[in-house]
Amino acid sequence: MKKYLEKLPQELKRIIGLAAEVSEETAMPAYLVGGFLRDLILGVANFDLDIAVEGSGIIFAQKLAKKLKSGIRIHERFGTATLTLDNCLKVDIATTRKEKYPSCACLPVVSSGSLKEDLMRRDFTINAMAVSIAEGDKQELIDPFGGKDDLTSGRIRILHDLSFKDDPTRILRAVRFEQRFDFKIEPKTLALLKEAVGAGLLNKAHAHRTRDDLILMLKEKDPLKQIKRLGDLGGLSFLSDKLKFGKSTQDLFKAIDKEICWFAKNYSARRQLDAWLIYFTALLKPLSLAQLKLVTGKLGLRKGEEKRIISYCQESHKLIPLLSKKGIRPSRIFSLLEPLSYEEIVLLRSAGCQNKYLKEYITDFLEIYNGMRLYVSGHDLHGLGILPGPRYQRIFAQVLAAKLNGRVKTRRQELALIKRLIKTQH
Numbered sequence: 001m002k003k004y005l006e007k008l009p010q011e012l013k014r015i016i017g018l019a020a021e022v023s024e025e026t027a028m029p030a031y032l033v034g035g036f037l038r039d040l041i042l043g044v045a046n047f048d049l050d051i052a053v054e055g056s057g058i059i060f061a062q063k064l065a066k067k068l069k070s071g072i073r074i075h076e077r078f079g080t081a082t083l084t085l086d087n088c089l090k091v092d093i094a095t096t097r098k099e100k101y102p103s104c105a106c107l108p109v110v111s112s113g114s115l116k117e118d119l120m121r122r123d124f125t126i127n128a129m130a131v132s133i134a135e136g137d138k139q140e141l142i143d144p145f146g147g148k149d150d151l152t153s154g155r156i157r158i159l160h161d162l163s164f165k166d167d168p169t170r171i172l173r174a175v176r177f178e179q180r181f182d183f184k185i186e187p188k189t190l191a192l193l194k195e196a197v198g199a200g201l202l203n204k205a206h207a208h209r210t211r212d213d214l215i216l217m218l219k220e221k222d223p224l225k226q227i228k229r230l231g232d233l234g235g236l237s238f239l240s241d242k243l244k245f246g247k248s249t250q251d252l253f254k255a256i257d258k259e260i261c262w263f264a265k266n267y268s269a270r271r272q273l274d275a276w277l278i279y280f281t282a283l284l285k286p287l288s289l290a291q292l293k294l295v296t297g298k299l300g301l302r303k304g305e306e307k308r309i310i311s312y313c314q315e316s317h318k319l320i321p322l323l324s325k326k327g328i329r330p331s332r333i334f335s336l337l338e339p340l341s342y343e344e345i346v347l348l349r350s351a352g353c354q355n356k357y358l359k360e361y362i363t364d365f366l367e368i369y370n371g372m373r374l375y376v377s378g379h380d381l382h383g384l385g386i387l388p389g390p391r392y393q394r395i396f397a398q399v400l401a402a403k404l405n406g407r408v409k410t411r412r413q414e415l416a417l418i419k420r421l422i423k424t425q426h
């Protein structure tokens with residue numbers, strides 16, 4: 001493994017070197033494991049170090065954090081800790097452990113164990129390898145399940161026949177790694193996966209865990225590929241048996257790819273999009289409101305996430321025709337788009353990407369209308385004898401509409417309009 005480790009960026013080598021010092025000082029054997037090691041062998045950049053410690057992962061992490069002068073987050077209950085460094089590097093440190101699943105899809109009973117036991121509890125052979133961190137060791141690959149072979153041949157393989165029954169979220173993980181690396185789920189694993197899907201095991205898993213793994217799939221580079229494969233394996237029915245990933249949704253995913261790039265290129269300073277939520281909303285769009293609520297409730301999505309999904313699914317069929325017509329006034333465009341989140345706007349532009357007016361209106365909204373501010377303030381209204389209250393909002397909205405439509409431009413014109421409004425509204 002030395003040849004792989006030598007190729008790592010300097011900063012990672014420094015961290016691993018310091019971890020080796022901690023390992024020697026504490027006499028606790030430590031290993032590089034999991035996705036970091038997998039990606040190291042594959043030659044894929046990965047800046048999330050995964051370290052397993054025989055002894056106490058927490059004590060090890062505290063000592064390493066001191067040497068690195070890094071932040072540390074300890075999860076006492078799981079015997080794990082995460083170190084965060086300034087340069088976006090992350091180090092996950094865990095005590096080696098064994099897991100027992102008392103029954104199907106149940107949370108495991110965890111206790112400390114040897115490295116071998118720690119590798120045995122893992123999902124796939126390609127993620128179940130280790131290499132010692134200690135400098136003196138030959139740093140040979142510890143590969144009890146033939147993970148390196150599977151990496152070379154592009155195979156996703158579970159470690160034992162009950163793997164999907166123990167933890168059905170591995171169904172989603174199998175598809176995710178298969179599609180990410182262009183691998184193949186090997187025949188026996190695939191047969192067991194299909195059996196697990198057929199038995200509805202994804203519905204038995206803890207909802208927050210399936211949700212997290214589903215979100216990870218939607219965060220992958222090519223969500224279309226991910227969801228298509230999951231759908232072909234019948235793995236979407238756990239969300240709703242009404243859900244289809246047909247041609248129109250697939251085309252929508254392709255349009256979303258483009259619109260997310262467009263947004264990132266032009267408006268990256270606004271805020272980072274929750275891109276996964278855009279794809280997920282597109283996937284759920286064909287469902288009725290009742291079915292939607294079942295899905296979002298079952299997954300335990302956050303209120304803000306649920307709100308964006310439901311709002312889009314309910315409003316888009318009205319908004320798209322409204323925004324597809326020529327000559328809509330800016331104030332109208334503003335009032336239609338202003339209540340929407342950026343995710344909904346990007347999805348709307350994707351769904352209406354054939355219509356040049358809709359696209360132009362959305363661009364105008366983001367570039368001009370959304371940032372438009374009035375010169376007048378509450379202070380001015382107060383000066384005109386209006387007491388603070390809901391009337392302020394009404395007046396500001398009317399002045400803003402006039403400004404968007406180009407009827408007022410200067411502060412003086414804004415004030416003149418307010419005076420007229422006050423008169424007519426009395």
Ligand code: ATP
Nearest residue numbers: 033034035036050121122123124127128167169170
């Ligand atoms: P990614 O590249 O997507 O971050 P990863 O392999 O690093 O993938 P993590 O979710 O960070 O994935 O998990 C780290 C390691 O923990 C995995 O490589 C795997 O060995 C193990 N692991 C994670 N989830 C499971 C699971 N559900 N069942 C068994 N082992 C798991």
